[in-house]
Amino acid sequence: MELEKVHVVLFPYMSKGHMIPMLQLARLLLSHSFAGGDISVTLFTTPLNRPFVAASLAGTKATIIDIPFPKNVKEIPPGVECTDKLPMSSLFVPFTRATKLMQSDFERELMSLPRVSFMVSDGFLWWTLESAQKLGFPRLVFFGMNCASTSILDSVFQNQLLSKSKVKSETEPVSVPEFPWIKVRRCDFVKDMIDPKSTTDPGFNLILDQVTAMNQSQGIVFNTFDDIEPVFIDYYKRKRELKPWTLGPLCFASNSLEDGVEEKVKSVWMKWLDEKQDRGSCVLYVAFGSQAEISREQLEEIALGLEESKVNFLWVVKGNGIVKGFEERVGERGMVVRDEWVDQRKILDHESVKGFLSHCGWNSLMESICSKVPILAFPVAAEQPLNAILVVEELRVAERVVATASDGIVRRDEIVKKVKVLMEGEKGKELRKNVEAYGKMAKKALEEGIGSSWKNLDNLINEFC
Ligand code: UDP
């Protein structure tokens, strides 16, 4: 009997932090030696995101299809098809809403494709569930989050656990009913989620549509692995109707660390790291992800904290400026990379990098664990405070900075103190030991034939094909 070909459709949301793991999933699927035969992948994006997608999938057989991004959407400047390019983060809601206008073009393209086995699409693109239902194939949802944060967010949202009527102060700790040892606070959450202004609140309704579509999907894909958050994965398996598929760490399927691929021109920051390594110096890597969400005032405190801490640092800054004269003052000790795309996997894998001051985006945390680099958690937005709880309290691979004043700004003294804990203290050594252990487990999870995530991917393909 001839086996039917496995054909997977992927549709990532248009932000770097969501595209990257989905592109890695594409690579993982294409390199998976599946007993049932060949796997083909079709990935959807928009014209202006195509160059990034194509570069990430270079050398693979993935098919890329772009769907025009809707024109003349109120508030969204022309030429913006990726949230990284939005002038304000408040435009996230209209941007995401506008993606629904792509639905008819998307469905037209789907109809011309060979039979689809299943689709993995981003949870932010809630309307893709309807497309899959119309065309009669399963849709799995992917949010780019870990299982712990997804479960906690879901509980807080569904129970309106932190609404103003229930909790008075921004910092009052409240136990999550499903995981009572975990305490959350109002200030850790996006307000649309916990305090809808009315039943017609656009942000609240967008989340509601996404959660409803998530719950009606045929499964959820997590960029995580079983050893790292067993309690939460187990909860999902036992209590939820939505079957979890833990397939990570997806960053191991990134093309950036492939053996034998030499960079044509080595970047100044990689050369700088080489020099530090030659001198036997350690470096703190500082980065806050792909979105520019840090206020100028906070950036200034970080700059002054790094300056006073006296450690070597490589700081990747998106948007805004930093304090005048800063780079001259720190001299050889620091390198600042402004508004450039760096290969973060390569930086974290560099021998000299011994700590990561991170905004706690889940991709960054996974990458740090895979490179066995302990973390200084500095959550800024989205579900980052929940990710910080996971790495600080559950995994003990991270120290955390705390904002002491009510304005939420983390002051320079706190940064100096915690940088020293991470890079020089006894606690830092303990965190390093822990992250090394998780790093080893991470590698094992994807081992062909035996790793938990490898097996999960194999089972997933079998289940839907
Ligand atoms: N990244 C990168 N170079 C940059 C900025 C970001 O490679 O200059 C990558 C980083 O390695 C990670 C992703 O972009 O894979 C950011 O995702 P994360 O979840 O950490 O944060 P987000 O950007 O979504 O807030």
Ligand code: UDP
């Ligand atoms: N681009 C754009 N709008 C978008 C996404 C990309 O104009 O929503 C442009 C971007 O300015 C750049 C090219 O497309 O010229 C590649 O963008 P990417 O984000 O991949 O790289 P970068 O902006 O870091 O150069």
